[in-house]
Amino acid sequence: MPHLEVRDVVARYGSHEVLSGVSLDVDRGEVVALVGPSGSGKSTVLRVLVGLLQPVSGSVRVGGQAVDYRSAGQVRAIRNRMAIVFQQYNLFQNMDVMRNVTLAPIRIKRRDRREVETLAVALLERVGLGQKLHAFPDELSGGQQQRVAIARALALRPEILLLDEVTSALDPELVNEVLDVIRDLAREGMTMILVSHEMAFVREVADRVVMMDKGQVIESGPPAEILDAPRTERAREFFGKILRH
Amino acid sequence: MERILEQLPRFLSQRNLVLLAEAAGMTLAMTAAGCLIGFLLAFVIVYLRQTPGRWALPVRLACIAYVEIFRRIPFLVIIYLVLFTIPLVLRDASLFVIAVVSICIYATAYISEIIRGGIESVPRQQVEAAATMNLGRPQTTLWVVLPQAMPVIVPPAVAFGVSFIKDTALVSQIGMFELTFRGKELNNQGYSAVLVFGTIAFVYFLMSWPLNLWGQYLEKRLAAPRSQRRRRTLRQP
Numbered sequence: 449m450p451h452l453e454v455r456d457v458v459a460r461y462g463s464h465e466v467l468s469g470v471s472l473d474v475d476r477g478e479v480v481a482l483v484g485p486s487g488s489g490k491s492t493v494l495r496v497l498v499g500l501l502q503p504v505s506g507s508v509r510v511g512g513q514a515v516d517y518r519s520a521g522q523v524r525a526i527r528n529r530m531a532i533v534f535q536q537y538n539l540f541q542n543m544d545v546m547r548n549v550t551l552a553p554i555r556i557k558r559r560d561r562r563e564v565e566t567l568a569v570a571l572l573e574r575v576g577l578g579q580k581l582h583a584f585p586d587e588l589s590g591g592q593q594q595r596v597a598i599a600r601a602l603a604l605r606p607e608i609l610l611l612d613e614v615t616s617a618l619d620p621e622l623v624n625e626v627l628d629v630i631r632d633l634a635r636e637g638m639t640m641i642l643v644s645h646e647m648a649f650v651r652e653v654a655d656r657v658v659m660m661d662k663g664q665v666i667e668s669g670p671p672a673e674i675l676d677a678p679r680t681e682r683a684r685e686f687f688g689k690i691l692r693h
Numbered sequence: 694m695e696r697i698l699e700q701l702p703r704f705l706s707q708r709n710l711v712l713l714a715e716a717a718g719m720t721l722a723m724t725a726a727g728c729l730i731g732f733l734l735a736f737v738i739v740y741l742r743q744t745p746g747r748w749a750l751p752v753r754l755a756c757i758a759y760v761e762i763f764r765r766i767p768f769l770v771i772i773y774l775v776l777f778t779i780p781l782v783l784r785d786a787s788l789f790v791i792a793v794v795s796i797c798i799y800a801t802a803y804i805s806e807i808i809r810g811g812i813e814s815v816p817r818q819q820v821e822a823a824a825t826m827n828l829g830r831p832q833t834t835l836w837v838v839l840p841q842a843m844p845v846i847v848p849p850a851v852a853f854g855v856s857f858i859k860d861t862a863l864v865s866q867i868g869m870f871e872l873t874f875r876g877k878e879l880n881n882q883g884y885s886a887v888l889v890f891g892t893i894a895f896v897y898f899l900m901s902w903p904l905n906l907w908g909q910y911l912e913k914r915l916a917a918p919r920s921q922r923r924r925r926t927l928r929q930p
Contacts (some may be wrong), residue, residue, distance in 0.1 A: 499825075527826070531826075538822035539822075540836075552827065556828060602825065
């Protein structure tokens, strides 16, 4: 049984249908990459999973248990098991790095302050920011902010980490420092769903690639299969465009 | 002109000066109390107004009605409304209380729009990030949104309070012993109107100008990035 099971999820922004029946499985320790043209609904899948957009129909199961996104309590519970990192980092601008990382674990999850702070320092050192514990977001580069955001997500000890185009807003020379961190996490067996346009990176870290188009999954399989020998015309066209250069 | 010069020494007698100083203090006290309470109540109004959910609709409508109505009524009318309705709730309310309540009603409505603007200036993604970390609405508001909205809120709110110092002159209409009322009294005692109201004008100016400068200082200081603000506080012993 997959750890995360998404079945026929439909979601709308107003009257615009952004997901038209998406199904997706993620096993424990698996890295699944969502790829596809912009507007295909990749990021929306992640937003639905963390309860930022309520699905109209379909089901989501985590660890075999169905999640009712209309229930505030269940949304809260699911957010305790998943953490998301956004394209624009979304660090709290009024807090320094340490406070960004420790706020929710200490004040919301009520974990022991000392233990959380030790963990936060370890995580920040691990993403190479041990020197920036008390810097504010506006003093950091995009790549540094994104690494703090990853540390902040990890401090929540999620079962599943969702990464929403985490390198898309970065200057090219800052992309690798963030990818290095994700590569490490994949190696350690972190369960992740990542939305990415970095095809070389997807090929390297993903166990499975899910190609989306117009709110639907059109192909799914191992990276080599999907990226090198796509079955559908739409996928061939998409990869032809982005892999050519 | 001769009359003014002739009256000047008598007008600047100790008794009159003390009277004017007290009146000025009264004006400041009324404005400060009314605007500060109004500032706090305005937060409550905005918070209630932004309560999500269908059941909160009456609350939201009530808040909108309050804000829209009291921003559109002349301040003098609010004063009379308070003057004649307050005995229903509070017997023997002093004129000071009536003045403060009036200012408070008006300031709450007005400042709540400033606060709403400030809160809306905080990027929605900050709130979303907080939500995914399970921060509730009060926590998100207090820890994430307000600290970032304050630099946008405080300067215009201070400017409102400062400019309101002069508008409080209207409470002299109900016999409140504030600056303008004392001016009228002195004028009735036979002092030249030019002399009296010239002095009064100068006192109003003296009260609001330094506060205005303080407001500008706050604006500059709050506009600086968070990190620089912190350095500055650190440097101070």
